[in-house]
């Protein structure tokens with residue numbers, strides 16, 4: 001793509017680094033910003049910089065947070081003995097939207113995926129195992145998407161905590177195999193948490 005302006009070219013190049021944004025879309029967005037009042041671009045860049053500089057990760061569940069402890073972990077009315085294991089903040093948001101879960105979360109930050117070079121040590125697994133072994137947990141619920149990576153991750157964690165005397169369950173598969181959690185509708189996702197099944201049953205029946 002040939003640009004008549006180096007400034008436009010630089011903005012387009014940066015914008016097209018984002019996932020799903022090709023050069024043409026980036027150019028459309030850049031030209032759109034140019035047509036908007038100048039402040040609009042200021043608000044956008046300030047929001048991005050503030051987000052990048054001030055965002056924190058909850059010291060307990062690793063969810064993205066504005067403070068050292070996220071609002072869910074800091075909420076004393078929630079059941080801290082039930083932990084729902086999810087991949088990232090999008091899953092936390094999807095489950096919170098169902099209004100059906102009153103426990104807390106543990107955010108792994110991804111799934112084990114040898115193809116993508118993601119091993120267990122890159123995920124927040126150790127802190128979860130420590131939490132379970134400390135005896136403060138009654139139940140954990142696996143809520144990863146039912147892809148091969150999700151199943152591998154569930155099983156890796158399960159092996160490390162199978163000896164602990166807690167309930168280990170997995171969300172019911174109203175969520176079809178291969179579906180990402182965030183795309184499930186709220187009713188289906190809510191039901192699949194309420195009708196969760198014992199984890200051992202889930203893989204022994206297969």
Ligand SMILES: [Zn+2]
Nearest residue numbers: 058061070073
């Ligand atoms: Zn938290």
